[in-house]
Amino acid sequence: MNDSLAKSAAALAPLEVARRFVDARRAARSLADFPGAIPADMAAGYQIQEAAIGLWPDAIAGWKVGRIPTELQAELSAERVMGPVFAANVTQAGKDPTAVFAIPGGFAAVEAEYIYRMGQDAPAGKTDWTPKAAVALVEDELVGVEFAGSPLASINILGPRVVAADFGNNAGLILGRTIPDWRTRTDDWPPCEAWVDGKRVGRGAPSSLPGGPAASLAFLMNAAAARGRPLKRGQLVTTGAASGIHDIEAGQTARIAFGDLDEIVCIAQAASPAEGQGGSDGHGDTSG
Template identity: 35%
Template sequence: MTMTAEAVLEAAGALLAARRDNRPLDALLPAAMPADKADAYAIQAEVARGIGPVTAWKVGASAPDAEPSSAPIHADTLFFDTGTLPAAMFRVIGIEAEIVYRLKSDLPARDEPWTRDEVLDAVGSIHPAFEICDTRFAAYGSQGPLASLADQGNHGALIVGPATADWRRIDPVHQPLTLDIDGERRIDTVGGNKAGDPIRLLAWLANVGARPFGGLHAGDTVTTGSCTGTIFIEPGSRAVADFPGLGRIELTVA
């Protein structure tokens, strides 16, 4: 049964209040708990409207043939060429190394699906990135995947590294990657994204995920899922992700 509009507003209001007051929720009230993805996206969209304009997106999938999921991101948690963020921004600090695409042209919502080639033509640059995963609930992951999806897909911050304009030579499925935390090699892999091809995710986002917001727009920044899994780190930790041929990004959460 689809949530009522009142229940959606109640859930979104609770999540927005948790952000505003820095008071985590033990759980959403039973009547405001999403029962399916449609409910979760309805709450997510209402939260996004409460935060402000959408400037970026996250999109991912659990397997190469799995249905993707997405969440909008806003300017207050989007950072470019930033080497340090305050730990006080976050309740938990779950770091993921990811690949970001930045659009140079619009992909507005339309009846005819955008093709893979059209989506590729809209890309202006590719970047190494970190996403910090966080939660508005008292315990990370305690409320299940639908509540996490409603809660901006556990988004905390997106930190975008330097652009690679010659991005078509990059094969993200076979891209090498290392991730060091405080000088310790934690990840050494190729590809690493369990969703497989991130262009599939980008096309799905243009055609489905971003449709309630009018599609994608020039300047939008899209991160396409973790290449490393989520690694929880302590305040003061320094992370370095190196994508040979694509770029390197460093971050201290101090």
């Protein structure tokens, strides 16, 4: 291959990787391996994510934030990772268990979350948000459950660069109740506990997140603005896995309790191409 062709192939690589992830998600088909070269850094992972957002036929309803393991933060020059949450994958919890759709042979997990709903648009280009300033733009805070999911079973094992590439390992968000008086509550309320098939697998509180949920929000607002995607009014922000990341398989039931405020129950089912895979109009997201 001559230099010109090599450069052309390299330029197309992120789009091709993105296309393989998107095709696998929409077909509810697992991937045996990462479909290409592992991203060299977080920026390369986000380059793939941006390409995938352009291919995904749904609007961005919000963003998830995840914590990068402490031992990798210096190497990656990052403490957190982000990914889009798409509108079709946002569900309001009800009295009956909420179905979450796991791709057979892929990755699936549930996480207790503290979620912000934005009350104002963030100014474009502002990338020096502090936690206090970021929270000032929030309308309310809710409890909920992130459904983490990917066609790639080894996504978390391969690390944050790969997580960034595949939508931050997000496959859905279940919204619970609004936290009353959330601006004045302590960072230990409401606590959270996670149970899978009746076994407690994790517990935590807002204070389990380094710097609290507001620190995650400030990170996201800075990172999103740097990518030309400042947060918009009404968008949702999941701030991190307060009780941990809890694997779940089709047929299993998870219960996430938030003290005496709320309890969310979900049941995992095997995904099919028609379930939990976003829209089907063939047009990618073009929103900021």
